[in-house]
Amino acid sequence: MRTLLLLASALLALPLHAAQLTLDLANGARTWSTEQLLTHPQARDIDIPDDVSYKRPMHYRAVPVAALLEGVASDAHLQAVATDGFAAEIPAGPLLQKTGSQAWLAVEDPAHPWPGLSKDKPSAGPFYLVWTDPAASGISPEQWPYAVGKIRLLASVAERFPALLPDPGIAATDPVNQGFALFQKNCFACHRLNGAGDSQLGPDLNIPHNPTEYFAGDYLKLYIRNPQALRQWPQAKMPAITPQVLSDEELDQVVKYLKHMAGRKVTP
Missing domain, CATH: 3.90.420.10 (Oxidoreductase, molybdopterin-binding domain)
Known part of the structure; x- marks a missing residue:
């Protein structure tokens, strides 16, 4: 007692x-x-x-x-x-x-x-x-x-999740690889891609469909800049990615990485 x-x-x-x-x-x-x-x-x-x-x-x-x-x-x-x-x-x-x-x-x-x-x-x-x-x-x-x-x-993201890697034949200075680096820094905390990643917060950005496959024209860039301007709902968690976070050139590089990965789908 x-x-x-x-x-x-x-x-x-x-x-x-x-x-x-x-x-x-x-x-x-x-x-x-x-x-x-x-x-x-x-x-x-x-x-x-x-x-x-x-x-x-x-x-x-x-x-x-x-x-x-x-x-x-x-x-x-x-x-x-x-x-x-x-x-x-x-x-x-x-x-x-x-x-x-x-x-x-x-x-x-x-x-x-x-x-x-x-x-x-x-x-x-x-x-x-x-x-x-x-x-x-x-x-x-x-x-x-x-x-x-x-x-x-x-270990690094690339070592842990090879399904995220662009084509190895692409030069390190190519916008696709630059977009991959930016993706890791700005997107990977919430999203998986090809089923690869540890986050449980946002949807996979390649499986079953990559956003570059269903956002026409510049709508994907508009969505990234201000998600609520295109899809508005009270419980939305994705913040606006301002030019102070990703410049227009960097945003182009992220989209180029995503578009490239649409052709490199790996079923989890």
Whole structure:
């Protein structure tokens, strides 16, 4: 009975809605609790002037991501997995930087929860990867994953998912290959292609039909620029991809990659 009472007291002492973050790296898996991260020796208060998810200035208690990636090399590849199935593929190099664009793991304090992302929606917590000076390294909105539950070390996208690869005979400088690189950075966090990918959020972009097969003319580009302008529904999740995220030239390259892959379908 005494043991049960002690256990109950310990559970009551835990912060309300405390969460856990799993880091699965080369030296094994480690779990960090909300309390451990809030009291991390390198935790500090930061201000984000133009938060990608909240669309306004935000203030956070955060830990430099580099401080959590012990033993990770700058040429490694990481994936941040959110609780809603969003899976952001991020090269380790930018995450390890200590100048210019710097990555931070914002930690939601249960005693002072963040606001909801919009009406009737939860906050970006319990863990949210944010950036100071994101423009310095061209950090895209897809590299701001929120509701993060796990960060893991993986092989590159090309190694894990060969079904995504363009024809190997195409030059590395070809717009199709440039589009493939942009696809990984800006689209792959939500979408699969040829059944390949880890995201559970958006539809496959090649199976059964590639969007270049059913969007006539420039409608695919218009849809990417502003999805709600072509297909409007309340629960839509795809954001508008502005020219600040993908220039017109880059958007052309992504579409060229998709059109190329329409001829390289692989049944899952």
